[in-house]
Amino acid sequence: MSSREPDRVEWESGLEVKVVYGPEDVTGSGGDAGIGRPGEYPFTRGIHPSMYRSRPFTMRQYSGFGTAAETHERFLFLIEQGNTGLNVAFDLPTQCGLDSDDPMAEGEVGRVGMAVDSLADMEEAFADIPLNEITVSLTINGAAVPILAMYFAMARKRDYDLATLRGNSQNDILKEFIGRGTWIFPVEASIKLVGDTIEYCAQNAPRYSPVSVCGYHIRESGATPAQEMAYGLAIARAYLDHSLERGLDANRVARGLTFNFDVFGNLWEQVCKFRAGRRLWAKILKEQYGVTDPKAMHMRMIAGGGGGGLTIEQPENNIMRGAYYALASALSGTQTMALCSYDEAYTIPTEHAAKLSLRTMQLLVHEVGLADTVDPLAGSYFIETMTNEMEAEMVRLMSKLDAEGGIVAAVAEGRIQAEVNRQAYERERRIAGGAVKKVGVNIYREEEAERAVAMHPYRREEADAQLDRLRAIRAGRDAAAVATALDELRAAAGEGRNVMPAAIDAVEAYATVGEVCAALRDVFGTYNEPILF
Amino acid sequence: MTSRPIRVLMAKPGLDGHDVGVKVVCRALMDAGMEVIYTGLRSSPAAIAAAAADEDPDVVGLSVLSGAHLPLAAKVVDELAKLQVDGVLLLAGGNIPAQDHDALRQLGFGGIFPTGSPLDEIVGYIEQEVPR
Numbered sequence: 001m002s003s004r005e006p007d008r009v010e011w012e013s014g015l016e017v018k019v020v021y022g023p024e025d026v027t028g029s030g031g032d033a034g035i036g037r038p039g040e041y042p043f044t045r046g047i048h049p050s051m052y053r054s055r056p057f058t059m060r061q062y063s064g065f066g067t068a069a070e071t072h073e074r075f076l077f078l079i080e081q082g083n084t085g086l087n088v089a090f091d092l093p094t095q096c097g098l099d100s101d102d103p104m105a106e107g108e109v110g111r112v113g114m115a116v117d118s119l120a121d122m123e124e125a126f127a128d129i130p131l132n133e134i135t136v137s138l139t140i141n142g143a144a145v146p147i148l149a150m151y152f153a154m155a156r157k158r159d160y161d162l163a164t165l166r167g168n169s170q171n172d173i174l175k176e177f178i179g180r181g182t183w184i185f186p187v188e189a190s191i192k193l194v195g196d197t198i199e200y201c202a203q204n205a206p207r208y209s210p211v212s213v214c215g216y217h218i219r220e221s222g223a224t225p226a227q228e229m230a231y232g233l234a235i236a237r238a239y240l241d242h243s244l245e246r247g248l249d250a251n252r253v254a255r256g257l258t259f260n261f262d263v264f265g266n267l268w269e270q271v272c273k274f275r276a277g278r279r280l281w282a283k284i285l286k287e288q289y290g291v292t293d294p295k296a297m298h299m300r301m302i303a304g305g306g307g308g309g310l311t312i313e314q315p316e317n318n319i320m321r322g323a324y325y326a327l328a329s330a331l332s333g334t335q336t337m338a339l340c341s342y343d344e345a346y347t348i349p350t351e352h353a354a355k356l357s358l359r360t361m362q363l364l365v366h367e368v369g370l371a372d373t374v375d376p377l378a379g380s381y382f383i384e385t386m387t388n389e390m391e392a393e394m395v396r397l398m399s400k401l402d403a404e405g406g407i408v409a410a411v412a413e414g415r416i417q418a419e420v421n422r423q424a425y426e427r428e429r430r431i432a433g434g435a436v437k438k439v440g441v442n443i444y445r446e447e448e449a450e451r452a453v454a455m456h457p458y459r460r461e462e463a464d465a466q467l468d469r470l471r472a473i474r475a476g477r478d479a480a481a482v483a484t485a486l487d488e489l490r491a492a493a494g495e496g497r498n499v500m501p502a503a504i505d506a507v508e509a510y511a512t513v514g515e516v517c518a519a520l521r522d523v524f525g526t527y528n529e530p531i532l533f
Numbered sequence: 534m535t536s537r538p539i540r541v542l543m544a545k546p547g548l549d550g551h552d553v554g555v556k557v558v559c560r561a562l563m564d565a566g567m568e569v570i571y572t573g574l575r576s577s578p579a580a581i582a583a584a585a586a587d588e589d590p591d592v593v594g595l596s597v598l599s600g601a602h603l604p605l606a607a608k609v610v611d612e613l614a615k616l617q618v619d620g621v622l623l624l625a626g627g628n629i630p631a632q633d634h635d636a637l638r639q640l641g642f643g644g645i646f647p648t649g650s651p652l653d654e655i656v657g658y659i660e661q662e663v664p665r
Contacts, residue, residue: 092547092548092549092550092599093548095548096548096575098548103577104547104548104575104577105548106604107547107601107603107604107605108547108548108599108601111599111600111601112599112600176550179550179552179553180550180551181549181550181551181552181574181575182548182550220553221553222553311649312647312648312649313649345648345649346628346630346647346648347600347628347630348600421553421556421557421560422560424553424556424557425556425557425560425561428557428561428652429652432651432652432653441649458600458601529573529574531571531573533556533559533560533563533571
């Protein structure tokens with residue numbers, strides 16, 4: 001036996017991990033008073049009393065391909081396979097608020113998701129899908145106004161009461177400025193538009209969650225797990241603050257906020273991140289916002305394996321990584337799980353890879369007992385100590401951010417972007433130097449032949465068909481009605497009114513995503529990206 | 534020989550918003566003493582060529598992760614030719630599968646650095662290829 005001192009262990013978030021934990025560590029880190037019971041404030045152990053025993057996590061894979069017709073087929077396949085929710089991917093022109101015939105859209109139409117130009121595309125994609133039974137998650141941010149408007153217009157045309165719709169749109173524009181990049185309008189106007197969707201849903205579709213605050217992409221951009229949660233909560237607070245300025249009720253608004261977090265890296269760090277974040281959010285709402293409805297204090301989230309941990313080297317290893325990430329998500333009490341597929345480091349997942357991800361999640365529920373009991377790690381000296389320490393670190397990060405002018409200014413000036421990118425660079429350097437170990441990359445590496453990988457094919461004919469479809473829509477609609485509707489939208493935006501009613505009328509008249517966004521750009525202008533290193 | 538540092542123009546053509554990689558590469562090049570101009574997200578091929586004409590770089594690097602690298606790279610090459618920008622080393626990085634490397638080389642891209650390429654390899658390649 002060696003008698004040498006064990007190596008120092010430090011998590012990415014900067015917390016040091018001891019060799020052994022005991023009750024004195026829990027006491028020293030703040031005690032066990034905050035553990036509580038599942039389903040009770042401060043929700044450290046989960047937002048429901050019986051968690052997965054009553055209902056396992058929803059499994060929702062990100063999907064959406066090419067045309068609306070193809071996406072529709074894919075949705076039916078996923079539902080048949082046991083998916084209980086749909087997570088819709090849009091192509092980049094749609095996400096950036098451009099029509100398929102925009103010069104900037106060339107080569108991108110239908111490539112990374114479904115192309116949506118008009119309401120007709122949404123109607124085709126969701127044909128025969130019961131909108132009041134399946135929860136639909138729309139991964140749309142910069143162009144959330146026209147896409148949400150289309151979703152509501154479609155539901156209205158199919159005679160659904162908007163109050164029965166469940167699901168969510170991502171619609172977290174602040175994180176788009178940090179990572180992911182599908183911003184359109186300047187920062188302040190963008191927050192105002194998010195506020196419009198929050199207000200519209202609070203008044204018309206109270207069970208629909210208009211915003212899913214994404215720590216996920218902040219983490220993927222280089223943030224530590226503690227920063228992911230702290231910055232995510234700061235962003236959620238920014239939307240809440242804006243909504244309160246508009247006179248909305250904090251209880252109502254908070255109920256419409258959901259969260260989307262990333263899982264990769266150290267398993268325990270992820271679990272403590274979620275337990276601490278859930279508790280901190282409940283405390284912030286109760287203590288700082290006077291929220292009284294316990295359900296409004298729930299951090300409802302989608303969490304799952306992120307792309308940031310996956311490697312191109314020995315890609316099959318990503319299947320095992322995904323399984324561990326799914327395990328971490330389940331041990332963290334997520335409501336919905338999505339898992340990056342093993343081929344996602346280099347392509348849009350193939351059907352086979354997506355199915356393996358779904359099976360990974362199903363295995364956890366049905367074979368290995370992850371649904372047996374609630375928050376099984378609770379009471380561990382280690383987990384409770386580190387949950388306390390993670391919470392303290394998140395509080396520290398949020399206070400620092402506030403002292404520096406708050407999250408909105410930090411994002412508008414590009415400071416957060418520069419900070420997380422510097423960290424991404426340093427991490428890359430540590431992987432290259434061997435300080436951060438990645439199996440198959442800097443340890444157990446194998447010479448691999450350059451392989452031709454199965455890429456999701458890009459079919460020119462489909463893009464052309466989408467252009468034909470768009471031309472047909474433009475030719476067949478009532479042009480005067482569209483022009484009037486777009487004028488009204490510009491007027492609403494210019495006068496500071498909520499743009500959603502006018503946007504819904506416009507898309508119902510088959511105004512396109514590009515036209516709606518152009519009208520809003522006429523009023524708000526375009527974001528000018530700060531380049532800061 | 535001149536002591537002017539190597540100038541690199543880095544760009545994200547198209548609509549792809551994945552910019553972690555390109556900014557990390559920018560940092561690596563700056564750390565290696567190069568001058569780096571980064572054009573930001575959603576640059577059109579014409580805007581990239583115009584920036585190249587203005588900035589007189591030794592290297593133009595494109596980063597694309599959406600899969601649209603071939604049409605975008607071809608357009609950037611066309612636009613550079615229109616503005617008579619020549620003699621620059623062209624690099625492509627991002628989500629670029631092996632089967633597309635030949636097509637990029639035929640377009641004139643000397644260095645192709647798919648996701649996961651070591652930073653030192655990129656720095657070393659530029660230092661070796663840019664005449665000093």
